[in-house]
């Protein structure tokens with residue numbers, strides 16, 4: 118910590134690799150592509166570790182595609198998800214050459230066709246089908262219900278596939294579905310799988326051949342002591358149903374979530390009659406999940422021999438909002454200057470951080486074997502003003 122300063126994200130290369138391998142090996146010889154969801158953690162070093170293992174990537178912006186390329190990843194192993202692709206996004210993705218567009222609406226299909234036709238190329242597409250299943254997760258991260266903005270209604274998808282099949286500018290190659298995130302039971306995945314397999318067989322009767330099925334991401338991790346999905350069981354259950362179809366998965370959290378911690382320092386201890394606050398130097402702008410979703414991250418005091426005070430603490434940050442807490446009601450022994458590690462912070466930690474309260478975004482470090490390397494410099498305050506201008510008069 119002395120070398121890098123506080124607060125800080127720290128990632129474990131070995132854990133990222135082990136998690137990716139767990140998915141990969143569960144497939145055995147079955148044709149598959151693991152497309153890591155870049156949004157979970159898009160640090161170039163993280164992407165580079167995965168690229169070296171041969172991973173594919175799920176991207177939702179041209180920025181993420183450029184990151185994959187900058188990190189040595191293979192664009193032809195990228196699937197492009199997201200509900201609002203612009204003409205420029207589509208054109209750039211076609212110029213670069215990606216594996217497939219995951220199409221989220223009829224309007225997007227028309228747009229991809231028009232851009233591909235203007236370029237004189239064929240766009241590889243897969244329709245993101247909304248199977249209308251309840252992923253039984255936090256409503257903000259549930260995506261597979263009819264009421265969500267994602268994907269195409271399963272009934273409407275069949276007609277859309279017919280339309281796509283007739284176009285010379287579109288190459289129908291797959292089907293996609295992603296029902297949500299932090300899912301801790303296999304059953305919603307299997308319910309969704311049954312529905313999309315049914316659509317695939319209907320399409321096959323119609324003469325439309327689907328070559329790959331993308332089951333999205335969403336595998337939940339253990340933040341506290343909750344039970345979650347056994348990855349091998351999930352993949353075995355899926356493979357038992359899919360025949361020869363190539364399977365794509367888009368895991369994000371399950372690969373990086375438990376490979377990262379957020380470390381922050383105790384600045385002050387403030388004990389009132391009935392409340393004890395540990396005021397830390399990390400805040401909601403650095404790790405938004407607790408404030409946004411009421412998410413739980415385990416908190417561990419890093420200084421084991423602390424001479425501090427044992428109490429039940431709320432860990433609160435410097436940002437001027439009551440919602441600025443990283444953990445509540447945690448029994449810890451703390452002293453000023455101690456460090457606290459918020460565990461399971463490798464996914465949707467740094468990537469959701471902001472400059473709120475003009476706070477520079479923190480540094481990131483990766484541990485590999487017995488070495489540690491700075492993989493992102495802490496931002497400077499000057500850099501935060503770089504793109505701003507005052508008026509002349």
Ligand code: LLP
Pocket residue numbers: 154157175198199258295297298299333334335336367368369370371406410464465469
């Ligand atoms: N594929 C698509 C199309 C997605 O939208 C997502 C996540 C993933 C894959 C990866 O899902 P994962 O395997 O990581 O569950 N910020 C929230 C999570 C938002 C997830 C958004 N989509 C959080 O911090 O919990």
